[in-house]
Amino acid sequence: MKLKIAHLYPDLLNLYGDIGNITTIRKRCEWRGIQTQVDSIYGNEKINFTDYDLVFLGGGSDREQLLVRDKLIAMKKEISAYVEDGGVLAAVCGGYQLLGSYYKLEKETIPGLEILNIQTEVGETRLISNVVLESEKFGTIVGFENHGGRTYINDHTPLGKVIYGNGNNGKDGFEGVLYKNVIATYLHGALLPKNPVLSDYIIKMMLEQRGLPSDLKPLDDTIEENAHKYVVDRFVNKN
Amino acid sequence: MRKILAVWATKLAILGSKLLGKNGSSMPGSLALKICPDILTRLSGDIKKDIIAVWGTNGKTTTNNMISTVLEEQGYKVVCNKVGSNMLPGVVTAFISFSSLTGKVKADYACLEMDEAYARIILQYLTPTKIVITNLFRDQMDRYGEIDTTISYIQMALDKAKDAVLILNGDDPLTASLGLKHKNTRYYGITENLGLNLNETREGRYCRVCGNELKYDFYQYGQLGKYHCSKCGFSRPMPQYDGKNITADDYVSFDVCDTHVDLPCKGIYNIYNALAAFSFCDTCGIEKQDIAKGLQKYKGQVGRMEEFTIKGKLVVFNLAKNPASFNQSIGNIINEKRTKDVIIGINDNDPDGNDVSWLWDVDFEKLNNDTITSYTTSGIRSKDMAVRFKYAGIDTDKMTVGGDMRQDILNAVNGSGERVYMVVNYTLLFSTKKILSELEAES
Numbered sequence: 263m264k265l266k267i268a269h270l271y272p273d274l275l276n277l278y279g280d281i282g283n284i285t286t287i288r289k290r291c292e293w294r295g296i297q298t299q300v301d302s303i304y305g306n307e308k309i310n311f312t313d314y315d316l317v318f319l320g321g322g323s324d325r326e327q328l329l330v331r332d333k334l335i336a337m338k339k340e341i342s343a344y345v346e347d348g349g350v351l352a353a354v355c356g357g358y359q360l361l362g363s364y365y366k367l368e369k370e371t372i373p374g375l376e377i378l379n380i381q382t383e384v385g386e387t388r389l390i391s392n393v394v395l396e397s398e399k400f401g402t403i404v405g406f407e408n409h410g411g412r413t414y415i416n417d418h419t420p421l422g423k424v425i426y427g428n429g430n431n432g433k434d435g436f437e438g439v440l441y442k443n444v445i446a447t448y449l450h451g452a453l454l455p456k457n458p459v460l461s462d463y464i465i466k467m468m469l470e471q472r473g474l475p476s477d478l479k480p481l482d483d484t485i486e487e488n489a490h491k492y493v494v495d496r497f498v499n500k501n
Numbered sequence: 502m503r504k505i506l507a508v509w510a511t512k513l514a515i516l517g518s519k520l521l522g523k524n525g526s527s528m529p530g531s532l533a534l535k536i537c538p539d540i541l542t543r544l545s546g547d548i549k550k551d552i553i554a555v556w557g558t559n560g561k562t563t564t565n566n567m568i569s570t571v572l573e574e575q576g577y578k579v580v581c582n583k584v585g586s587n588m589l590p591g592v593v594t595a596f597i598s599f600s601s602l603t604g605k606v607k608a609d610y611a612c613l614e615m616d617e618a619y620a621r622i623i624l625q626y627l628t629p630t631k632i633v634i635t636n637l638f639r640d641q642m643d644r645y646g647e648i649d650t651t652i653s654y655i656q657m658a659l660d661k662a663k664d665a666v667l668i669l670n671g672d673d674p675l676t677a678s679l680g681l682k683h684k685n686t687r688y689y690g691i692t693e694n695l696g697l698n699l700n701e702t703r704e705g706r707y708c709r710v711c712g713n714e715l716k717y718d719f720y721q722y723g724q725l726g727k728y729h730c731s732k733c734g735f736s737r738p739m740p741q742y743d744g745k746n747i748t749a750d751d752y753v754s755f756d757v758c759d760t761h762v763d764l765p766c767k768g769i770y771n772i773y774n775a776l777a778a779f780s781f782c783d784t785c786g787i788e789k790q791d792i793a794k795g796l797q798k799y800k801g802q803v804g805r806m807e808e809f810t811i812k813g814k815l816v817v818f819n820l821a822k823n824p825a826s827f828n829q830s831i832g833n834i835i836n837e838k839r840t841k842d843v844i845i846g847i848n849d850n851d852p853d854g855n856d857v858s859w860l861w862d863v864d865f866e867k868l869n870n871d872t873i874t875s876y877t878t879s880g881i882r883s884k885d886m887a888v889r890f891k892y893a894g895i896d897t898d899k900m901t902v903g904g905d906m907r908q909d910i911l912n913a914v915n916g917s918g919e920r921v922y923m924v925v926n927y928t929l930l931f932s933t934k935k936i937l938s939e940l941e942a943e944s
Contacts, residue, residue, distance in 0.1 A: 325712075390856075450858040
C-alpha cells in the first residue's frame, strides 16, 4: 500500500517554501511505516485524479499563476469531481485563490476553477505578517501570510479565526476555507511542519478516503510543538 | 552651506557611532539627508571617472569590494560602501566619510552596491556610468513580494541610467534578460559545465520574453546555466568574459581573456563575483594582468568563509541570506572531508525577512552526511530551524536546539568534529563575529 501525492506544477507554484508541506506529509507517513509516492506534475501532462490520495496546489508569482491557470481550467471538471467525491486537496495562497470563482485585478478579472464559492479581489497593499489562528477542530494554527488578494468566503467554513495577523481579507477575521476534504489557506511557513495536528488530519483523510484504518501511531512532536508554541507565545501571549 | 553643515554633522555622527562600537553605517547618512536632501547629487558630482552601481541578490558586497580593491591597487581613490549598507543613507555615509570638511570628494571612482528595491531611489540623486548585475535569486520576499517585483524595480532604475555600460551575468536568464533592451551591454559567464549537480529551487525557468519554458543544456547552480528558449529564440548570450579552466577544490582559480586569476577565497560563487569585477575593470582600461594581481589582494569580508581558531579548533564562519547562498554554504560544508560540528543560526528581523518559510527551499537534506558529528540551531528562529533539520531526516539525537550563540559556539567547539562550520543569516552576522573574535582572543 502506498499513498500517492500529486504535486501540481512544482516548477511554477513553488513560492515561499511550500514544498515543506509535502516533505512533512512524506516524513510523517514514513515515520509510521506508511509508504508514499510524490508525482510532480509538469506542463501539459494529463492527470488521472482518481489515482491520487492528495493533490497539492501551491502558490506562484502572479505571472506564473496565469501560466498555470489555463492548464488547470482545462481540467476543471476532473478536479471538481475529485473534490466532490471526497478527494483530499490542499491549496496554499495562489492555489487557494485559483479554487474560487475569480480573482479580480485592477484591469482584468481572471476566472477560477469554481470549486469553492469564494471571490478574490486585489487590494492596495500586500498583507504580510506572522499569523496565529484559533480553530475548533485543530486548536491553534501558526503560519506566515504574504498576499495581495482579499478573499471573501461567503458561507464557507473558515480554517480558523484570526487571533494574530490579517487572514482572508484583513476585515472579517477569518482565514482559509475547509470544504469537504479540501484545506485551502493563505498560510506559508511552511504551514504543515509547525502544525503537526493539521498534518495528521490530512494523512487521516487520505487513509479514510482509501478505506484504510486511519488510527495513526502517535509521534514525538516535541520539536514541532516547541516551534509552534514559540510563535503563539511571541505574537499572542507577547512573551 | 547646508552641504557643509550636513558633512560636519555626519562626520561627527560617524565618529560617534564608531565610538559606540556600532557597525551599521546608515544612521549618519540619514542625518545628512535631513539637513541637506540633495547632498548625494552634490557630493557625487565630484567623482572624476566612473560611478559604478552593483546590483543583484547575492555577491554584491564581494563584487563591489573586489572592484574597489583592484582600483585602489592601481592607485585610484575610491568611494565605496564597503560594509554593505546599501540603501540611500548608507551610500550617503560612504561619500561623506570620504569627503573633506569643506564637502569636496577627491575620488576617481565611486563603487556603490545598492539594494535592488532602493536603487531606483538612489538613482534620483546620481547616475551611474557603469552598472554590474550579479544575479537574481529569491530573497527576503516578504519585503519585495516576489521576484517579479524585484525585477520591475531594477528595470525602473535602469530606465534612469540608459547610457550606462551594463555588465551582466549572462548565465542567469533573469539577469541576462535585462540587457535585451539596453544599448551598451556586456556579459560574463562560465561556458564550461562545472558539474555541481545541486538539486535546488530554480527561479525563473520560464522565458521572460515569451513565457515559454526555457530549455537547459546544463545548470551551474540555481537557475544559472546554459539555457535557450525554443519558442522566441532568447538564449544565453556568449560571454565576452568567459571563465575557463576552473579549479575550486580549495582556493579558486580560473582563466579569463587568456589571463590567469588566483583568488584568495573559496566557493564557486566567487568565480562569478571575480568575473564581474574583472569585466568591469577591463572596461576601465586596466591591464588584464594588473586586474588579476589586484583580485589576489582582495580580502574577504565579515562572514565570507571567515576563519577563527578557538581552543585550537578551526571555526569556519559564513553568511547566507537566502536559499541560493545557503545551498552554496552547504556545498562548502559537505565538500570539506574532515569531520565537523555544524551550527545554523536563523534570525527573522526586518533585514533578514520576517518570514522564515524559505528554510524549506534550502536543501538541508544534503547535510545528512557522515562527516557531520553534531547539529546545533541558533538565533531567534532556532526552533524553526530544528524542525527543518528533523524533516531533512537528521538524527534528532545529534541535534541541539540552542539560541545563546556564545554557548552554542562553545558546545560545537567542544564537539568531536575536527572543525566547526557555522552559517548564519544577516542580522546574526556582526554579533556572531564579535563573539567569535572574543572567543579567539580568550583561547
